[in-house]
Amino acid sequence: MSLDVLAKSTNVLFLLLGAIMIFAMHAGFAFLEVGSVRQKNQVNALVKILTDWAVSTVVYFLIGYPIARGISFLKPADQLISGNMGYDLVKFFFLLTFAACIPAIISGGIAERAKFWPQVLAGAIFVGLLYPFFESIIWGQNAEAFQNFIKNIGGANFSDYAGSVVVHSFGGWLALPAILILGNRNGRYSKDKTKSYPLPISNVPFLALGSWVLSVGWFGFNVMSALNIGEISGLVALNSLFAMVGGILAALLFSKRDAIFVHNGALAGLVAVCAGSNIYHPLGAFIVGAIAAIIFVIGFNLETEKFKIDDVLGVWILHGVIGSWGGIAAGIFGLKIFGGLGGVTFISQLIGTLSAIVIALVGGFVVYYTIDKTIGFRLNAAEEEKGSDLVIHSLEAYPEK
Template identity: 40%
Template structure:
């Protein structure tokens, strides 16, 4: 295996004319696309670990294992739902023949062009799993594990792929510009969470006599490491969204970087040096830039990030004032940041503002409204239906006080610190 090199250069060993060169180049190009989609997809898959740390750090010790299980299991279930349903629904809608062709193909190993279709399937999967796992951060510390698993299954198998199909990545029934999913992934995740949060109700002790009482997480550095891992993975999220090596864009890399910087600085200023808001501001800046990362200038990226970061502490307080317990602030970090990003794309993407053009503010606003209604509405309805189906959406009051780690998984997160 090592030492004897099977080299890609062998492709060109017998290339002696135009035709044979082009044939060899086509193989190299397909292989390069598979490599591109796998590396970018693995970076996005790293965001599952990032979300587990970001959410894990922001919950109490007695619920950390439950967060670990939710973040592992929504990925595991997402893979199966995306293989059998999601991956086809999102591009072909409810076309039964397309499903049957696909089911036949995944029973075999006949995948031409170095398996490019499966690399593309993988890149779609990690986007779907990201949308689903965002909800976890909003409903933490009181949702039943079985309810969360069922909600994840329905999001990854139906709600997300259908939203994709209706939006710009599918049949464009509702067309807006969304290069890497400010609305398709993050806005949807954030507003699905809003609906579920409303259906679920707040944690015990989160509001006392209508007054909000902060419930701090157990490990702030763990949450910051989560933000770092998300920021690293985000380069796969945005730069990978060219879907082909040949269309990769250095501009997307730069606007992603500057929006991250703007998001962190905006939240740092608005929260007066708060560690968690600064970390979440970085994520909000990255959420906001997804939509227009390919059509705004680097300065435009910085501006989008700044606005997205500044709004995080503000919207967090508004959600709290509405009596909603959004544990990890997913509504401001993914919901409203996604909407703001999409709308600003319709402005800073215009040529007069240095953008590449080809965007319309109206389309962006329509997309945003559609996302808010689709997400919040279906998030609420889904949570209520699952609650009925499982005899309740929440663990019992006694279980919530004991902590979900012991109640649902029979194991504390830090055994030597807990008398079992």
């Protein structure tokens, strides 16, 4: 075997392992939702995540990836593997795992009251069209023009190494219009919204399992964003670890040892660190993750109790707001004055982050409003009371009871 073949094969394996690690994260999304919803909606949570993954694969392969990267796979198989041992194919698989996070993120916010096929359709539109468009102007085939625009204003390119903004912020802000259009679950608040009636979650161990699976897979999410083994960085790995730990400890303290906040604190730290994981000092990553967890503890309580927004898993805060914090934080803690590697500016990071918010909010509102007014988006009151498991899937999670 020649050194060239060995190098190409090694890169294929490297990226394939990363793709598999992130694919496993979708089990984390599923169990995080299963544990957070009521027992009558657990089966639905599992089926939604798996279905969204399958649909995302097809639409991203046929439509989304060509939009994002300008590469089509509609050619003979021998042409698909020629020259690079199929590296382009596993790169598609790897980037698919990012794209498929979008409907997985949204799923947690709209849990327990959304119709099945309308939410699948919305996810397909986002993964096939809207997300690839944004991916293309940040990471993909149209990035040069948009990055030059940002650089001319802010003095540097917008930096989002592993998707705090491109994936998490974008997905979280897409979820907000869906949550608002759907409305709150029946019984969550009094009719005049003066009182809150928290609905019990079904399974804390499943929620914790989801957090653990996501946390482990996140090291594939961040480290393998190098895209080839020659660019791998131990700094990314350590920064991911320190941000996660910072999130756990901050959530532990600020929530007064609330188990749900502690497990989400780990995820908050990891969401926030993605953008600057390649440029932070580990202690800077720790601070970024800790601040992210504090944002989640305070933000989730404000969202659900003060503003009476029934975001079941807090995805707008966890992914939308904290993903935005991650994008902006890279322009602060990535600076050399804070021990970072530099090459970023606060203004450029702010512009790139705001662009995600605007595109996601507008696109999400248009898609969900159209679905709601045409085919309908929400289960009726009787269906919601019975539960998605029986209404949609004719199956209970624990039929022996």
